[in-house]
Amino acid sequence: MSDKMGKLDELDFLILDHYQKDGKCSYSKVARLLNVSEGTIRQRTKKMRSNGVFDFMIQINPIKVGLAVKAVIGLKVNLGNHDEIGTWLASFQEIVSVTAVSGYHDFIIQAYFNHNESLVHFVNYELSKSADIYTLDVSVQLKEYKNSFSYLLSNKSDKSII
Numbered sequence: 131m132s133d134k135m136g137k138l139d140e141l142d143f144l145i146l147d148h149y150q151k152d153g154k155c156s157y158s159k160v161a162r163l164l165n166v167s168e169g170t171i172r173q174r175t176k177k178m179r180s181n182g183v184f185d186f187m188i189q190i191n192p193i194k195v196g197l198a199v200k201a202v203i204g205l206k207v208n209l210g211n212h213d214e215i216g217t218w219l220a221s222f223q224e225i226v227s228v229t230a231v232s233g234y235h236d237f238i239i240q241a242y243f244n245h246n247e248s249l250v251h252f253v254n255y256e257l258s259k260s261a262d263i264y265t266l267d268v269s270v271q272l273k274e275y276k277n278s279f280s281y282l283l284s285n286k287s288d289k290s291i292i
Contacts, residue, residue: 197243201268205265222252
C-alpha cells in the first residue's frame with residue numbers, strides 16, 4: 131500500500147475484521163494475530179483512518195441512557211428541496227440517521243425519544259414546521275434483533291471474504 135490510499139488489500143481487510151470484532155484490540159495484539167509487525171498495523175491503521183475508511187467509535191445503548199422509544203419515520207416531501215430538507219432533518223438531536231431513499235418514501239429517519247409523548251411532540255410540533263413534508267409514516271420499534279456497525283463478512287475459517 132503506498133502513502134496515498136489505494137485499493138485495500140487482504141491485510142487491510144484482515145485488520146478491519148479484527149477491529150470490528152474488538153475495537154479495543156491493541157496494535158500489538160492485531161500484529162501478533164496476523165503475524166506482521168506492530169509498525170505495519172499502526173501505519174496501515176493510521177492510513178485507513180486518515181483516508182476515511184473507518185474510525186473508532188462507541189455504541190451507546192439508548193435504553194440505558196433513558197431513550198426507550200425508537201421511531202423509524204418515512205417522509206414524503208415536495209420535489210426540489212431534498213438537500214435542504216435532509217440538512218434540516220439532520221440538525222435535530224433526536225434524529226440519529228437521515229437517509230434519502232428511492233421508493234414510496236423520499237426520506238427514512240431514525241430517532242430516539244425518552245417516551246411516546248416526546249415522539250408525538252416531535253412529529254406534531256417539529257416536523258410539522260416544514261411545509262415541504264406532506265406525508266409521514268411513523269413506526270415505533272417493538273424489538274431489536276440486530277444492531278451492528280459491522281459491514282465486512284467473514285467465512286467460517288475467519289478469513290475476510292470481501
